[in-house]
Amino acid sequence: EAQVTQNPRYLITVTGKKLTVTCSQNMNHEYMSWYRQDPGLGLRQIYYSMNVEVTDKGDVPEGYKVSRKEKRNFPLILESPSPNQTSLYFCASSSPRDRECYTFGSGTRLTVV
Amino acid sequence: TQLLEQSPQFLSIQEGENLTVYCNSSSVFSSLQWYRQEPGEGPVLLVTVVTGGEVKKLKRLTFQFGDARKDSSLHITAAQTGDTGLYLCAGVGEGDKLSFGAGTTVTVRA
Numbered sequence: 001e002a003q004v005t006q007n008p009r010y011l012i013t014v015t016g017k018k019l020t021v022t023c024s025q026n027m028n029h030e031y032m033s034w035y036r037q038d039p040g041l042g043l044r045q046i047y048y049s050m051n052v053e054v055t056d057k058g059d060v061p062e063g064y065k066v067s068r069k070e071k072r073n074f075p076l077i078l079e080s081p082s083p084n085q086t087s088l089y090f091c092a093s094s095s096p097r098d099r100e101c102y103t104f105g106s107g108t109r110l111t112v113v
Numbered sequence: 114t115q116l117l118e119q120s121p122q123f124l125s126i127q128e129g130e131n132l133t134v135y136c137n138s139s140s141v142f143s144s145l146q147w148y149r150q151e152p153g154e155g156p157v158l159l160v161t162v163v164t165g166g167e168v169k170k171l172k173r174l175t176f177q178f179g180d181a182r183k184d185s186s187l188h189i190t191a192a193q194t195g196d197t198g199l200y201l202c203a204g205v206g207e208g209d210k211l212s213f214g215a216g217t218t219v220t221v222r223a
Contacts (some may be wrong), residue, residue, distance in 0.1 A: 056137040090155050100205050104155030
């Protein structure tokens with residue numbers, strides 16, 4: 001089944017403790033992206049990647065890092081999480097043939113205390 | 114400030130009634146998408162409208178793209194409880210960048 005898989009689904013952590021949220025897709029998509037979803041603000045793009053080793057900042061990149069060493073994986077790294085990064089995070093991917101057709105993961109709900 | 118404004122923010126109706134959700138912007142988009150998101154899941158693409166003035170129908174759902182490609186509407190006829198969810202519009206702009214509205218939470222009561 002074609003899908004985007006995120007792990008973990010839920011995470012509670014403390015301020016300053018480094019964490020990584022993994023994202024993997026099995027559709028051989030070049031384009032991958034991370035979003036955060038907050039009430040009243042919709043989805044805002046954090047980082048995106050056009051292909052392996054090519055990443056760029058989205059609208060709200062502060063406090064986040066990403067890497068794209070392989071086509072299928074696009075982890076989101078929070079080096080020193082803070083409470084304002086408490087949010088629902090989504091990974092998405094799309095193919096160059098149909099760039100507008102995004103497949104989203106099921107989300108990771110992160111709480112930073 | 115949201116690039117895309119959705120209204121209303123919340124909508125609660127009885128099963129069988131009709132509803133319309135609006136998505137407005139001052140920006141022009143090459144295309145506009147509508148997603149539905151259920152609790153605990155990611156958004157799922159419902160439709161993409163590309164041409165100004167375009168109308169697309171998916172069973173009881175009718176999507177319209179404004180003539181100037183700045184706004185869109187989603188109309189649901191004879192709503193069912195299974196239509197309950199968060200409806201998101203997203204505009205595709207320069208560089209295929211996707212900008213989302215804040216969403217409309219639709220609740221259809223049995």
